[in-house]
Every structure is written in structure tokens, then in C-alpha cells.
Amino acid sequence: xxxxxxxxxxxxxxxxxxxxxxxxxxxxxxxxxxxxxxxxxxxxxxxxxxxxxxxxxxxxxxxxxxxxxxxxxxxxxxxxxxxxxxxxxxxxxxxxxxxxxxxxxxxxxxxxxxxxxxxxxxxxxxxxxxxxxxxxxxxxxxxxxxxxxxxxxxxxxxxxxxxxxxxxxxxxxxxxxxxxxxxxxxxxxxxxxxxxxxxxxxxxxxxxxxxxxxxxxxxxxxxxxxxxxxxxxxxxxxxxxxxxxxxxxxxxxxxxxxxxxxxxxxxxxxxxxxxxx
Amino acid sequence: xxxxxxxxxxxxxxxxxxxxxxxxxxxxxxxxxxxxxxxxxxxxxxxxxxxxxxxxxxxxxxxxxxxxxxxxxxxxxxxxxxxxxxxxxxxxxxxxxxxxxxxxxxxxxxxxxxxxxxxxxxxxxxxxxxxxxxxxxxxxxxxxxxxxxxxxxxxxxxxxxxxxxxxxxxxxxxxxxxxxxxxxxxxxxxxxxxxxxxxxxxxxxxxxxxxxxxxxxxxxxxxxxxxxxxxxxxxxxxxxxxxxxxxxxxxxxxxxxxxxxxxxxxxxxxxxxxxxxxxxxxxxxxxxxxxxxxxxxxxxxxxxxxxxxxxxxxxxxxxxxxxxxxxxxxxxxxxxxxxxxxxxxxxxxxxxxxxxxxxxxxxxxxxxxx
Numbered sequence: 001x002x003x004x005x006x007x008x009x010x011x012x013x014x015x016x017x018x019x020x021x022x023x024x025x026x027x028x029x030x031x032x033x034x035x036x037x038x039x040x041x042x043x044x045x046x047x048x049x050x051x052x053x054x055x056x057x058x059x060x061x062x063x064x065x066x067x068x069x070x071x072x073x074x075x076x077x078x079x080x081x082x083x084x085x086x087x088x089x090x091x092x093x094x095x096x097x098x099x100x101x102x103x104x105x106x107x108x109x110x111x112x113x114x115x116x117x118x119x120x121x122x123x124x125x126x127x128x129x130x131x132x133x134x135x136x137x138x139x140x141x142x143x144x145x146x147x148x149x150x151x152x153x154x155x156x157x158x159x160x161x162x163x164x165x166x167x168x169x170x171x172x173x174x175x176x177x178x179x180x181x182x183x184x185x186x187x188x189x190x191x192x193x194x195x196x197x198x199x200x201x202x203x204x205x206x207x208x209x210x211x212x213x214x215x216x217x218x219x220x221x222x223x224x225x226x227x228x229x230x231x232x233x234x235x236x237x238x239x240x241x242x243x244x245x246x247x248x249x250x251x252x253x254x255x256x257x258x259x260x261x262x263x264x265x266x267x268x269x270x271x272x273x274x275x276x277x
Numbered sequence: 278x279x280x281x282x283x284x285x286x287x288x289x290x291x292x293x294x295x296x297x298x299x300x301x302x303x304x305x306x307x308x309x310x311x312x313x314x315x316x317x318x319x320x321x322x323x324x325x326x327x328x329x330x331x332x333x334x335x336x337x338x339x340x341x342x343x344x345x346x347x348x349x350x351x352x353x354x355x356x357x358x359x360x361x362x363x364x365x366x367x368x369x370x371x372x373x374x375x376x377x378x379x380x381x382x383x384x385x386x387x388x389x390x391x392x393x394x395x396x397x398x399x400x401x402x403x404x405x406x407x408x409x410x411x412x413x414x415x416x417x418x419x420x421x422x423x424x425x426x427x428x429x430x431x432x433x434x435x436x437x438x439x440x441x442x443x444x445x446x447x448x449x450x451x452x453x454x455x456x457x458x459x460x461x462x463x464x465x466x467x468x469x470x471x472x473x474x475x476x477x478x479x480x481x482x483x484x485x486x487x488x489x490x491x492x493x494x495x496x497x498x499x500x501x502x503x504x505x506x507x508x509x510x511x512x513x514x515x516x517x518x519x520x521x522x523x524x525x526x527x528x529x530x531x532x533x534x535x536x537x538x539x540x541x542x543x544x545x546x547x548x549x550x551x552x553x554x555x556x557x558x559x560x561x562x563x564x565x566x567x568x569x570x571x572x573x574x575x576x577x578x579x580x581x582x583x584x585x586x587x588x589x590x591x592x593x594x595x596x597x598x599x600x601x602x603x604x605x606x607x608x609x610x611x612x613x614x615x616x617x618x619x620x621x622x623x624x625x626x627x628x629x630x631x632x633x634x635x636x637x638x639x640x641x642x643x644x645x646x647x
Contacts, residue, residue, distance in 0.1 A: 168363035171330050172424075176377035177351040186376075190367040 026252070033058055033249045037242030054242065059250070062232070062243030068250065071228035076254075078139055078214070078224060079207045082146035083200050090151050090199070091192055094158030095184060099167070109159065116152035120212065128216045137217045145217065146207055154199045161195040162188070197265035201258065208255045225251045279341030279431040280306040280464060281327060286336035288322050288488075296322040298488040300336070309458050309465040313475040314485035314511070320468045321436055323485070327466060328357050328434050340431060351380075353432075356425035360437040362417045364409040364424070370396075371405040374424045388427075395423040398460070415446045422457065433458075435467040439474060451477055472512050476500070484508050506560060506641040509634055515565045515598060515609045520583075521638065522561045524551050533561055533635070536604040540581050543630045550644050551635070559644070562634035565598070568610040574627040581630045583608075590618045601626065 031047055032040050036054040039046075046052070062068065097109045127145070131137050136144055165188070173187045189196075211226040219227050229251060232244045281304040288297040297319040304310050312320035325331040326338065329350035338345050345353050356377075364373050371392055378388045396402045399419040409417055418438060425433055438454070439447045455478050458465050469475055475482045476496045484491040484499065484507075492504045496512075503509035509517045522533040531551040532541040540561075542548045575582055585601035585608055592614055599610045599618060610626055618624065635644045 166361050166363060168359040168361050169365060171328075171350075172357065172359060172363040173365070173376075174330070175328060175350045175355065175357050176424075176428075177380035182380070187365055191365075193367070 029245050029248050033242070033245035035242065035245075037240055040241040040245065058242035058246035061240070062247040062250075065240070065243055066228040066231055066247060067223070068225075068228065068247065071223045071225045072250075074139060074222050075208060075224040075226075078142055078146070079204055081140070081143045082150065082207050083204050085143055085147045086150040086154050086203050087196050087200050089147060090154035091158050091189060091196060092184060093151070094155045094162055095188055097155065098159050098162035099170075109155070112152045112155045114152075115148075116156065120149070124212070124216065131217055139218060139222055142214060142217050145213065146203075149213070150203045150207070154203065157195055157199055158192065161192060165191055194265050197262050201262055201265070204258060205255055209251075280304055280308070281432060281466065282337075282339040283323075283327075284337045284339075286323070286326065286338060287334045288319070288326060288331060289334045295488050297326070300488075300490055302483060302490065302493065304464060304466065306464055307462050309455075309467065309478060309480045310483060311467045311469060311475040311479035311481075312483045312485060313469055313472055314491075315470060317487075318485040319488035320470075320483075320485050322488075324357075324434050324436055324466060324468045327432070328355055329353050354428075354430050355432045355434055356428045356430035357434040357436065358418075358421045358425050358438045360440055362409070362421040362441075364417060364420055366409055369406055369408055370401065370412070370420050370423075373409065373420055374427050377424065377428050391427040391429075392423075395426040398426070398457075399423050414442050415450065418442065418450060422454075426457075426461065430463065433461070433463055433465045435465065437469055438467075440469070440471070447474075454478065473514060476512070482512075484511060486511075502643070502645070503562075503634065504643050504646050506562065506636040506643075509562050509636070509643070513564060515611075517562045517564050517634070518568060518606070518608045518610075519636075520561045520563075520603060520606050520608070522559050522635075524554070524556050524559055524635075526552055526556055533559065533633075535561065535583060538583055540583075540628055540630070540633075542633065543581075544633065547633065547635060547645065550647070554644060554647065558638040560636040560638050560641075562636060563628055564632060565609045565611045567629035567632035568608060568626050569629070570599070570610065570612050570616060570624060571627050574629065575625060578627065578630060581628045582625050583628060584623055584625050587618045587620055587622050587624055589620070599624070 028044060032044060034054060034056075035048045035052045035058075037058065039052040048054075093108075093112075097105045128137075131141060131145060135141065169187060169191070170183050173183045178186060209226060210224075211230070214222075214224045215227050215230075223231070225247070229244060229247045232240045232247065234240070281302075283300055283302045283304075286297060286300045287295070289295050300319075300323060312323055314320050322331055326333050327340075329345065329348065333346050340353055340355070365376065368376065374392045374395060375388045378391065383391075392405070393402070396405055399422060401416060401419050401423060404412060404416060404420070409420065412420065418441075421438070435454070439450050442450060451474060454465075454467075458478075467474075467478065479496055481493060481495055482499055483493045486507050492499060492508045494502075499508060499512050503512065503517075506519065510519065520535055522535050525532045525534055525539065529552070530541065531548045532539050542551060583603055585603040587599065587601050588607070589600040591598040591600070595614060597612050597614045597616065597618075599612050599616075601608050601610065601624060608626065636642060637644055637647070
């Protein structure tokens with residue numbers, strides 16, 4: 001029995017260490033957001049005490065300084081629209097790819113897979129230039145750009161799942177009287193729910209937190225939260241650390257809530273399609 | 278309700294594979310017809326062409342008086358039951374059954390009436406609120422049947438609907454489907470690879486092989502008068518025994534010579550045919566129940582027997598399947614379960630002379646059809 005307990009203790013200890021390492025930065029940001037800004041840089045790891053505790057002062061100041069509600073609105077609009085577009089269009093594309101046996105559909109599939117491995121920095125400047133030319137340098141245009149960037153992984157996930165759905169279900173729908181569009185929206189799309197939620201969560205987290213793409217395309221006119229937070233960095237290296245910590249906390253709250261609300265579907269969606277049930 | 282007419286129907290895939298070759302078949306209104314054959318024989322493709330799920334490469338198909346070659350599945354007024362049931366997993370049983378009617382804009386009261394009635398017939402009233410995942414295989418099968426029933430289609434298409442069920446349930450559902458056919462009085466086209474299902478349920482059976490129809494007939498006629506060696510071997514369980522032989526004609530007498538014995542042919546029709554053909558290379562076919570250890574028969578027909586070596590005896594309860602080797606050919610005989618056998622012992626198996634089938638060894642055709 002001793003031999004069995006020992007490895008368990010080791011693995012649990014390692015897991016606890018990893019948990020602490022991963023959670024620590026968020027915790028540090030969280031409790032620093034309640035400290036007066038003068039104490040954050042000096043002793044970032046110390047918990048707030050009677051002297052350093054600043055209450056919600058940092059939050060009020062940050063919200064005022066960066067125009068938080070406007071930034072929150074833009075972030076929310078861009079994220080929601082992009083996620084809806086990604087889920088809707090990539091699921092339809094994946095359905096076509098999974099069901100069509102043509103050479104064109106397999107080329108299309110591999111092109112989407114390839115897009116997953118192209119780093120953003122590689123296409124950054126050409127993309128910005130093209131987006132400017134096509135007048136996509138506005139919040140709605142950004143939704144299209146996100147649709148392009150998000151499609152690789154999403155199509156990969158949807159295609160895997162759709163392949164595991166028996167084709168007979170769609171044929172039964174056709175015989176029952178469905179048109180192709182009705183087949184998709186009344187039969188296929190509801191069956192894709194777990195994968196749709198997974199795709200939505202993964203893309204929402206990425207788009208909500210993204211800094212570079214909105215900065216390059218719409219940063220000068222419309223500020224999303226990551227861009228707005230950046231403006232707390234003043235000239236000559238002066239940073240309002242208190243407000244920044246508070247804004248970072250506010251920025252991650254919605255996405256954490258969204259994740260907690262729908263996390264049970266992530267696992268379901270990731271494993272769905274892996275094995276034929 | 279309608280009959281189906283298939284005229285010279287072919288299905289050729291883009292890679293050149295011929296799935297169905299020049300199939301012609303007239304299915305009568307209210308008939309229960311079963312397409313049977315081994316995997317890849319084209320039976321499911323034929324059914325899918327009737328459903329409109331596969332394009333027809335060549336030929337003309339009619340449902341009732343209407344040519345349906347280019348008509349979409351939804352406009353053919355057919356209903357199909359799939360092997361995997363193909364129930365909509367996100368809908369309740371009620372919704373699954375009502376879905377087709379809702380799409381056709383049938384009034385709600387009417388939908389409710391039809392679904393309730395079908396559920397009552399199929400004994401699934403208590404399951405109407407459940408999702409398919411909460412049902413057993415047999416219950417899912419009933420829902421799939423119910424979904425087809427509520428539409429009151431002209432034609433019912435069933436693609437191996439029982440193959441996912443266990444043996445006991447399959448037997449029960451077999452009887453249910455036969456009863457349902459009688460009750461609904463609709464044309465049923467049923468696909469299976471299980472010849473027992475075909476024999477027990479069909480008005481007529483279509484035996485297919487390599488995309489070609491081998492024989493279309495009633496179960497009894499198929500069993501008694503198979504047109505070729507394939508049909509003879511496919512229909513019947515255990516399968517018909519085949520032994521290579523040669524015919525011998527002597528005046529008005531005909532006989533077949535097997536490896537170590539000569540069996541005179543007494544069936545007048547067969548004898549006459551043998552004489553008209555002349556001596557030739559043949560295959561003798563005899564059903565397991567016509568190859569017996571019946572001593573009385575042996576006494577009455579002392580020349581109609583073969584001696585074989587016992588390999589295995591499989592007791593089935595009411596009877597025993599006796600497997601024996603006859604010069605490399607494996608023979609199976611149905612015998613009374615009381616009879617005891619020892620492996621390796623030599624047995625005299627009486628060949629019921631009037632039940633002998635003879636096939637041309639090259640063309641595989643029953644010589645009576647030549």
C-alpha cells in the first residue's frame with residue numbers, strides 16, 4: 001500500500017504546485033487592485049493591509065480614466081458578433097465539407113487546417129493593408145477578419161463532429177420534407193449544440209482578450225478593453241498600476257463568468273466526434 | 278397507396294462501379310416485397326433509388342402512375358425506416374413523429390390525432406415525451422415505424438430495420454411488422470440480408486447478386502424451385518448441399534454419378550430434361566431436410582443414398598444438424614435429435630430422390646430452367 005500512496009502524494013503535490021503557479025498571477029492582480037497604487041510596485045506580492053488597502057478607489061479611477069464602459073461595449077459587440085458569425089458560418093462550411101465527397105471540399109478542408117498553423121505576425125501587415133483597402137477597418141469589418149481567423153480551428157472541430165453524425169438522420173429529414181436549409185437548421189445545427197458551445201467559448205475567450213488585431217485595424221478610433229487598458233501607461237514610463245490592476249480584473253470577469261457558465265460543454269464538445277457512440 | 282414499377286434501372290457510380298444493373302421489377306399495390314442478397318448486391322441501392330436518395334443512372338421508375346426519376350424524396354410520398362433508426366436525437370418521441378407532418382403544414386389537431394393513434398398501435402404512448410437516447414433498441418425501432426406510419430405514405434421503405442436488434446426481439450418485431458403491413462394495407466419494400474426475415478414476411482422475394490436480380494418469386498417457390506445455384510444456396514437455413522456429379526443416360530433411364538455412387542433420377546420431369554440435355558457435368562443440390570438417416574426411406578429406395586463421414590453433430594433441441602464429409606464436400610443433414618452419432622463414423626444418408634435439384638456446372642442454372 002505504501003508504494004501506491006507515495007506516487008499519489010507526489011502527483012498531488014505537483015498538481016497543487018502547478019495550480020498555484022497558474023492561478024497566482026490572477027490572484028496577484030486581484031488583490032493588488034485593492035491596494036493603493038504607490039504600494040503595488042514596491043511590494044507586489046504582499047496582501048493589502050490597513051495601510052495599503054484602497055477599497056474600490058482604483059476601480060472608480062480606472063473606469064473614469066479609460067472610458068471603461070465604452071470599451072466594454074465595443075469589446076462586447078465585436079466579440080458577440082464575431083462568435084455568432086464564426087459559429088454560424090463555420091458550422092455550415094463544415095457540414096458541406098463533411099458531406100461532400102468532392103476533391104474541392106477536401107482541398108477546402110486542408111486549406112482551413114493550414115490556416116490554423118499560420119502565425120498572425122506573418123500576415124499582420126498584409127492583412128492590415130488589405131483590410132484598409134476593403135474598408136474593413138471598422139468594428140463590423142473586424143468581425144469579418146475574426147471570422148477568417150477563427151474559421152480554421154472551428155471548421156476542424158465541427159467537421160470532426162459532423163462526420164460522427166449518421167447521415168441517415170439527414171436523409172430521414174429529406175424524406176420528411178426538409179429543404180437543405182431546413183435540414184441544416186432544424187436537424188443538423190441542434191445536434192451540433194455541444195460543439196457549437198465549445199467553439200463559441202474558445203473563440204470568445206480569444207477575441208475578448210485579443211489586443212493586436214483591434215489595435216492594428218480600429219485602435220485609433222474604437223478602443224476595446226485590452227487597448228483601453230494600455231492607455232493607463234502614461235508617457236515617460238509612468239503607469240497607474242492601481243487602475244490598471246482594477247481594469248484587468250474587470251476585463252477578465254465577463255469571460256470567466258462565460259467560461260464557468262458553459263464549461264461543462266467544453267469537455268463534451270472536445271470529446272464529441274472522437275469516438276463513434 | 279401505389280405500386281412501383283422499375284424498368285431497366287441501373288446505378289453506376291462515378292468511379293465506374295455498377296451497383297445495380299438493368300433491374301426490372303413490378304411491385305404491386307399493397308404488396309410486401311423483400312429485396313434480399315449478400316452485402317454489396319445492390320439491394321440497399323435499389324431501395325435508396327426508390328426513396329430518391331440516390332440518382333438513377335439509367336431506366337425509368339414509377340410510383341403509382343407517376344415517373345419519379347427526377348422527383349425529390351419529399352415529393353414522392355414515401356416513408357423510410359432506416360437500419361440505424363435515424364431518429365432526431367434532440368427531439369422527443371412525439372416531435373420525431375410529428376416533424377414530417379409539421380413540415381407539411383398539417384393542422385395541429387390532426388397531427389396530434391395521427392401521432393396518438395400510431396403510438397397506440399405501436400404501444401409507445403407512454404414514451405411520447407422521452408428523447409430517443411432514453412429508449413431501448415426495440416422502442417427506437419417502434420418510434421421509427423411510427424414516424425413512417427403517421428405520414429400515411431404510398432410506399433413504406435424499410436432498410437434492414439431489424440439488424441440492430443437482438444435475436445429474440447428480432448423475431449417479435451418480425452411478426453409486428455407483418456401485422457402492421459396487414460393493418461396499413463400499403464406497399465412495403467423491405468431490404469434484408471437475412472433470408473429468414475425474407476422467407477417469413479414477404480409476399481414475394483427478390484434475390485439479388487452483384488447488382489443483378491437472380492429470381493423474383495414467392496418464398497415457397499424460391500425454396501422449391503430455385504432458378505440457379507446461388508438462389509438455391511442463399512435461400513434456406515442451413516443452406517442447400519452441393520455435390521459435383523455427372524449425368525448418365527441409358528435408354529429411358531437417367532442417373533447422376535457422384536464420387537463413389539450412382540443415384541438414379543426418378544422425378545419424371547427432371548429425368549426427361551436430363552435425357553434431352555444428354556450427358557453433362559452437373560452439380561447436385563439437396564436440402565438438409567432431404568438428406569436423412571431415415572432407415573425406412575433407405576429400405577424403400579436402396580439406390581438413393583451416399584455414405585459420408587460424420588464431422589460434427591450440432592444439437593439444436595428439436596433436431597440435430599449433422600455435418601459430414603463426402604469426398605471433400607461438406608454436407609449437412611437435419612436429423613431427429615434423439616439420434617446419436619460419433620465423430621468419424623460412416624453414415625448412410627438417404628437422398629430424397631424427388632427433391633434432387635440439378636444445376637449446370639458452368640452456367641450454374643437449374644437445368645429445369647434451360
